[in-house]
């Protein structure tokens with residue numbers, strides 16, 4: 001590439017060896033900084049083009065002015081044209097979104113009409129909905145209930161919950177046909193025979209869009225059915241609705257331009273958590289008994305905590321990720337895991353039991369072929385369990401602290417030993433986490449969102465992620481001074497990702513070393529498991545997630561470590577919890593926001609996280625089940 005020199009008497013674009021290196025470097029730096037290399041070439045060409053029209057004695061300044069004018073005009077018109085194209089594209093997207101919204105509305109109305117025509121009595125609806133997972137399973141197996149009856153009842157309830165929360169993205173129309181077929185073929189009853197199951201929008205199912213809340217993926221053909229959906233179907237389950245997610249999946253809001261905003265079933269003005277927020281809203285609201293989600297930073301656990309259900313994030317790819325992994329492309333350092341969400345722990349247990357079977361290991365040979373280990377789940381030896389209520393980044397709010405302490409008391413009453421535990425430096429952890437999941441500096445997300453209507457809750461962060469790295473890094477110091485939040489600083493710093501393969505390898509080594517340090521601490525304390533807050537706070541008002549994003553350290557930790565982690569709803573926010581906010585710190589911007597958003601949060605669900613080492617899914621489920629039994633959740637099923 002020819003170098004440019006702006007000195008008088010020399011032709012633009014002419015290759016020469018210059019001793020005016022400073023000016024030369026400055027020029028080339030400026031040009032490179034603003035991606036003007038192509039414009040530079042353009043100037044050279046223009047210079048050659050208009051040169052013949054100059055009079056020899058004419059002032060060179062004039063030609064420079066003309067050139068600058070031309071360049072500016074070209075640059076501005078280029079920007080204007082781009083803007084116009086962008087506006088036109090966005091208008092088209094808006095139109096498409098409107099059409100899709102109408103289609104979805106009609107589809108839901110059609111199902112409602114169909115169900116009305118069936119004249120199912122309120123009694124039947126209430127009776128079926130009041131059954132626990134085990135009771136429902138038993139009644140289906142014994143033939144007391146038919147798959148179609150159960151499906152229709154859950155469809156009725158799901159539509160009702162959807163009206164309040166907008167949690168359903170698509171109705172799975174073939175569900176009724178599947179149920180009828182299953183009822184006809186009674187001899188071949190799988191263990192999940194007739195259990196309706198809701199599916200997160202990110203799971204591929206041919207015939208249904210799979211977008212991750214991003215219009216960019218809307219027209220992607222879906223040809224292969226997600227492995228877990230295939231196995232669930234083989235076991236007799238009936239996928240009946242698909243549920244909403246946040247745009248990009250990398251936040252715990254549950255809102256996107258295509259499907260709109262999902263509300264919390266306990267208070268629709270608040271978030272249900274994310275990214276499996278549609279699932280949680282539906283299950284927490286009683287419209288589904290079992291669902292499937294995914295989690296790279298807390299997406300199964302945050303919504304279970306915020307919308308009042310339970311979930312399990314398995315470790316080590318224990319469940320197949322095929323047909324759910326197109327959005328976190330190539331992210332191998334911290335991997336997205338698939339897992340179940342349910343109204344009760346029995347739902348999680350049965351789902352894991354039915355998925356960890358030869359069919360799944362056949363469909364996806366990359367999955368470790370470890371069947372469900374009943375002996376661990378039913379084991380009754382006493383355990384040593386660590387607990388904490390403050391992870392060292394953000395102190396959990398009073399309700400979340402109380403929930404952990406209540407679970408601690410329950411476990412102690414069962415003969416387990418509870419010991420205080422503090423995670424290894426969570427700021428070190430979250431820096432590694434953010435660097436891994438945004439290894440490209442967030443570029444892939446920003447590029448995809450350029451062709452979309454950016455969700456208002458993400459605008460600020462997308463803007464920040466669109467800025468040059470040097471500016472983001474510089475700004476991180478200013479942000480730290482203003483907010484006093486270490487997380488905000490780390491999001492801007494580590495969110496820049498890595499610049500080279502060497503840096504990526506270093507990152508991998510640093511993650512390994514964090515894992516080693518953490519395991520050492522775990523072993524030193526002779527732990528079998530850990531309990532901790534489901535999240536730093538309860539559901540916040542919709543649209544405010546980036547004001548409190550630091551809460552994610554509570555869940556990110558167990559993704560970075562690749563440990564097993566499950567969340568169980570254990571209580572609801574009380575007035576006493578709100579009164580106790582007087583002792584909650586308000587030193588940083590996020591702490592102040594958390595305090596503000598807690599107003600009016602009385603009654604919201606509160607979950608606790610249960611953690612085990614990698615491949616300890618059965619142990620974690622055992623502890624969750626023990627706690628749930630003590631909470632008498634099964635006998636007094638909560639109604640919303």
Ligand SMILES: CCCCCCCCCCCCCCCCCC(=O)NCCO
Nearest residue numbers: 249250295296297298299336442445465
């Ligand atoms: C340009 C990037 C836009 C992303 C928005 C970032 C929002 C705030 C940052 C919070 C840090 C990331 C936390 C991850 C939340 C949970 C995500 C998750 O588990 N998703 C599942 C994906 O399969």
